[in-house]
Amino acid sequence: MKDSHERSDIVAAARSLFGRSLTHGSTGNISVRVGDHILVTPTGSSLGAVQAEDLAVIDLQGRHVEGPKPSKEAFLHAAILRARPDDTAVIHTHSTHSAAVSCLADLDAADALPPLTAYFVMRIGRLPLLPYHAPGDPSLEQLAERTAVDHRAQLLSNHGPVVAGPSLQAALDGLEEIEETAKLFLLLQGYPVRPLSEKEAAALRA
């Protein structure tokens, strides 16, 4: 498989996320579709240290094809890429502000973050909240796949965001948009907030 370009893109994205503290420890995973296979970061590895030759290969059903043991969330990446044929990359992190929001009680399950800014609506649209499951629990697979048909990003309760994109850069931009919007949302707690109106948001989604 000719995938050296995608491998170096994954390593660059992993370093970028880790270098800016958007992941920590061995959390977070990245995947890129190459033909009918998916390159995914290995389980238990730091995104700050992952190398091109460390990446695992899975198929679109999430089955291990070659390389080291894939991320325990590989099934989630595969489910989202199956649901979104025009997207080629998925990123999952435990980024601090997004993870903090995912721990709040009484979030709106259809919109875990409100439409605070135009860029959030343009890059993400709605951000559905998925119920809590332990990391790597495959019982989330069907719900994540169904949700991904209409949403490029999802927030896993008490966990973190998963974002897809038509390129790895687009997935990265989406992940950062969620993290920055989560930061704004937390900064605004206790203040009267004017989110974008439905009309304003609809004009951006169009």
Ligand SMILES: O=C(CO)COP(=O)(O)O
């Ligand atoms: O972020 C993670 C779990 O949600 C990290 O898991 P992996 O090390 O298996 O990729």
